[in-house]
Amino acid sequence: MTVTHEATSLLRFATAGSVDDGKSTLVGRLLHDSKSVLADQLEAVELASQARGQEAPDLALLTDGLRAEREQGITIDVAYRYFATPRRRFILADTPGHVQYTRNMVTGASTAELAVVLVDARNGVVEQTRRHAAVAALLRVPHVVLAVNKMDLVGYQESVFAAIAREFTDYATSLGVPEVTIIPISALEGDNVVTPSAHMDWYSGPTVLEHLETVAVTHDPTGDPARFPVQYVIRPRTAEHPDYRGYAGQLASGVLRVGDRVTVHPSGRGSTVEAIDVLGQAVDVAWAPQSVTVLLADDLDISRGDLIAPAGADVRPSQDLTATVCHLHDRPLKPGDRVLLKHTTRTVKAIVKEIPSRLTLADLSQHPAPGELAANDIGRVVLRTAEALPVDSYADSRRTGSFLLIDPADGSTLTAGMAGAAFADAVGAAPGAAAGEGADDGWDF
Structure with a gap:
């Protein structure tokens, strides 16, 4: 039986880089140029920029929301933003650049399917660049984008970009990163962020937004073995349902069908999926990451924290x-x-x-x-x-x-x-x- 369900077309991605490499400006440019900024938000940024003596709006303020961050001009917390284009929806995490906030990058990248690592074209690959690439590899982020920023400050030279690209590619390969895409940009000027640059005709690849919209999010949790952590045991004890015992939770991965043989861990006891409820409606099949209620054919001692998995699955408590x-x-x-x-x-x-x-x-x-x-x-x-x-x-x-x-x-x-x-x-x-x-x-x- 083939499982069919509506594609969410959602990409979770994180940005990382050294201090002042332009992460927040890049995110602000993405939001601004993709018309994902509300008028009152842009007005607030313009007023804050004027108060700081800046003539043009500082797009970094769209993500640097904490007052301490704005005063210091740096990102010290993970700023989450949600935006959409006609082609895809996005959840982004703008993470800090300081070494002492590596833990924040781990938080932001832990659920990401893509990481955008920024470097300053004037400085190239530095220790913090390697650190962020290593964290992305550690967290098994499947796609990594190196955005070589501030190309306007090096005269948009192809040779500068090529040298940085070679060094980073060699390092990412040594980490086992499966896919690396490298894009020359100027977040401040908008080159190759949303629209192609008129200053770098030697580059024919995608813009940052184009790549984000088209990158294949290859991992499908429905293709993994089913894992269903029990969050809550439902026992209504009503006259209509005197024997109802349902196990509610979110499918972490895979697919469950009515009739599947399953094992409850860590007890190791087996049963059969008798019914599946989704939003109060009985269904024959459910897939990750749906929240469902599972009913089993046997009356087993199951509580919060137990894991329901297919019988014979390689689960070793x-x-x-x-x-x-x-x-x-x-x-x-x-x-x-x-x-x-x-x-x-x-x-x-x-x-x-x-x-x-x-x-x-x-x-x-x-x-x-x-x-x-x-x-x-x-x-x-x-x-x-x-x-x-x-x-x-x-x-x-x-x-x-x-x-x-x-x-x-x-x-x-x-x-x-x-x-x-x-x-x-x-x-x-x-x-x-x-x-x-x-x-x-x-x-x-």
């Missing part, structure tokens, strides 16, 4: 988890830390057993046994959970292969994790070490 993580909190992450681990809809206690290595993104070297991970550090961790979790490899599923570490004391997010090999395959596996002993305080699993 385990209490031991090795992962690549980006530490987000100002307090360091250390071996022996007691944390909460949130995977899909389940949250369990966990212990950080060891931190085998920390990754230096500038040159992709591994720093063995760092002792801790500070804010913005990316490294390998070994975790032990109180309950077995059905975690997929992040390389196979960005949704069911990711997790968060949470502070049990105040609920703050500490670390974002990617299960399995993740980036280690590209840079060399981290050295192992023996797991440490946990304290006898109810957290030693």
